[in-house]
Amino acid sequence: MRIGFHTDAFNSAVFSFEKCLQWAERNEVHAIECGVIEGVSWIHGLGYFPHISLIEDPVLLREKMARHKVAFSQVDAAYPLSGKDGPTWGVPYILKTIPWAKLAGCPNIATTDGLHKPVGLSDAEALEAMKRSYGLIVETAEAYGININIEIHGYFTTQPDMIEKMLAFCKSDRLGLNFDTGNSFIAGNDPVAFARRFLPRIKHVHIKDVAQSLAEEARGKDTGIGISHSAIGDGVNAGNIKAILSMLRDSGYAGTLSLECEGQGGPLIEKSLAWLRKTMAELGIPEER
Numbered sequence: 001m002r003i004g005f006h007t008d009a010f011n012s013a014v015f016s017f018e019k020c021l022q023w024a025e026r027n028e029v030h031a032i033e034c035g036v037i038e039g040v041s042w043i044h045g046l047g048y049f050p051h052i053s054l055i056e057d058p059v060l061l062r063e064k065m066a067r068h069k070v071a072f073s074q075v076d077a078a079y080p081l082s083g084k085d086g087p088t089w090g091v092p093y094i095l096k097t098i099p100w101a102k103l104a105g106c107p108n109i110a111t112t113d114g115l116h117k118p119v120g121l122s123d124a125e126a127l128e129a130m131k132r133s134y135g136l137i138v139e140t141a142e143a144y145g146i147n148i149n150i151e152i153h154g155y156f157t158t159q160p161d162m163i164e165k166m167l168a169f170c171k172s173d174r175l176g177l178n179f180d181t182g183n184s185f186i187a188g189n190d191p192v193a194f195a196r197r198f199l200p201r202i203k204h205v206h207i208k209d210v211a212q213s214l215a216e217e218a219r220g221k222d223t224g225i226g227i228s229h230s231a232i233g234d235g236v237n238a239g240n241i242k243a244i245l246s247m248l249r250d251s252g253y254a255g256t257l258s259l260e261c262e263g264q265g266g267p268l269i270e271k272s273l274a275w276l277r278k279t280m281a282e283l284g285i286p287e288e289r
Contacts, residue, residue, distance in 0.1 A: 001249075001253065001254060001256070001257055001280070001287065001288060002030065002257070002287070002288040003030075003031065003257055003259070004029060004030075004031025004032055004257065004259070005024070005029060005032065005258060006034065006076070006206070007020045007032065007035070008226075009050075009259065009260070009263035010263050010265070011050060013263060014049075016048070017034060017051065017052050018047070019047075021070055022068065023266065024068060025068040025069055025070065027270065028289065029273065030071065031071060031073035032065070032072060033074045033076065033110075033256075033258045034050065034051045034052055034075060034076065035051035035077075035078075036052055036075050036077055036100070037051060038093065039055065051076075058101070058103035059104070062103070071105055072101070072106035073106075073204065073255075074106065074107075074109065074149065075097060075104075075106050075109055075110070077093055077094045078110050079093050080115075081130050081133050081134070082118050082121075082126045082130055082154065086133055094111060094137050097109055098140050098144050101146055102144045106146075108178075108203060108204050109141070109148055109149065110149050110151045110204070111134075111149065112152075112153040112154055112157055113126075113156040113157050115222075115224055116223075123156075127156070127165060130156075130166065134148070134170055135170060138170040138172050141175075146174065147174055148174055148175055149203050150163065150167065151178040151183075152179060152180040152183045152194075153183050153223065155223055157223075158183060158187035158189065160189065160194055163177070163198065164197075164198075177198050177202050177203065178205070179195055179198070179205050179244075180205075180224075181208050181237060181240060181241050182208025182210050182225050182237060183208070183224045186215070186218055186219055186224065187223050187224070188219055188220035191237070192240050192247070195248075199247060199251050202253065205244075205248070205256065207241060207259055207272075208232070209230045209231065209232045209261065210225070210235045210237045211228070211230035211235050211236070212236050214229075215235075227260070227261070228262065229261070229262045229268075231269075231275070232259060233271075233276075233279070242283070245257075245280065246283055249284070254288070259273060
C-alpha cells in the first residue's frame with residue numbers, strides 16, 4: 001500500500017501547494033491528495049492555500065510534482081450532490097475536473113453528499129437526483145479512465161444501507177468508495193463492520209483518528225469531521241484503524257492510505273506518519289515507495 005496525505009492537513013498553517021510538495025519530499029511520502037477549485041482567489045494566489053486551481057496547467061503541474069517524487073492519489077471535487085444545487089453546481093464542477101485529472105495523472109476523484117438531510121427533498125427524491133447526477137459523471141469518467149469515489153462524509157454516505165444504494169447507481173467499476181475511518185466512526189457506526197461490508201468497492205482510504213473529547217461530544221450526532229485534531233494513533237479510533245488495515249491487507253488492497261489530520265505545520269502529521277509506518281510494518285504491509 002502507498003502512504004499519502006490530504007493537504008487539508010496544512011490549511012491552518014497556510015501552506016501553499018508547493019510547500020506541501022516540499023513536505024512530502026522531505027518525509028518520503030509520494031502520494032498527495034488535495035481539493036480543486038475553479039478560478040482563483042487572493043488567498044490562493046498569495047500562496048496561503050494548499051489546494052490547486054483547475055486553471056493551472058495539469059501537465060506542467062504533474063511534471064513539477066514528479067520533480068518532488070510525488071504524484072496525485074486523488075483530487076477532491078466533493079461539492080455535495082445531494083442538495084437541490086447538486087445537479088446545477090456540483091455536476092459541472094466534477095465534469096470539469098475529470099479531464100483535468102486525467103492530464104494530471106490522477107486516478108481518483110472524490111465526491112460526496114451534504115452533511116445534513118437536504119432541505120425540501122425527501123430521501124427518495126435526493127437519491128433519485130443523485131442517481132441521475134452520478135450517471136452523467138460516471139459516463140464521462142469511463143471515457144477518461146478515472147475512478148469516481150463516493151466519500152463517507154454526510155447524511156446519506158454515513159449510512160451503510162444508503163451507500164449500498166448509491167454504489168448501485170451505475171453498473172460500472174469506475175464507481176467506488178473512498179472509505180474514511182474517522183467519519184464512519186463519528187457518525188456512530190462500527191468502522192470495521194462498515195469497511196468489511198464494502199471491502200471490494202474501496203478504491204481509496206482516508207486514515208483519520210478521533211480525539212476522546214470529540215467522540216464524547218459528537219459521536220452519533222455529526223456525520224463528518226472537517227479535520228481531525230488528533231494525531232493518528234493517539235485517539236479512540238486507533239484500534240479500528242489497525243483492524244481495517246488488516247482487512248485491507250487480506251483483501252489485496254494496493255491503493256493509497258491518505259493521512260487526514262491537522263498537521264500543525266508538520267509535527268502532528270509527522271507523528272501520524274510515523275505511527276502508520278510502524279503499524280504497517282507490524283501488520284506485514286509493505287509500503288510502496
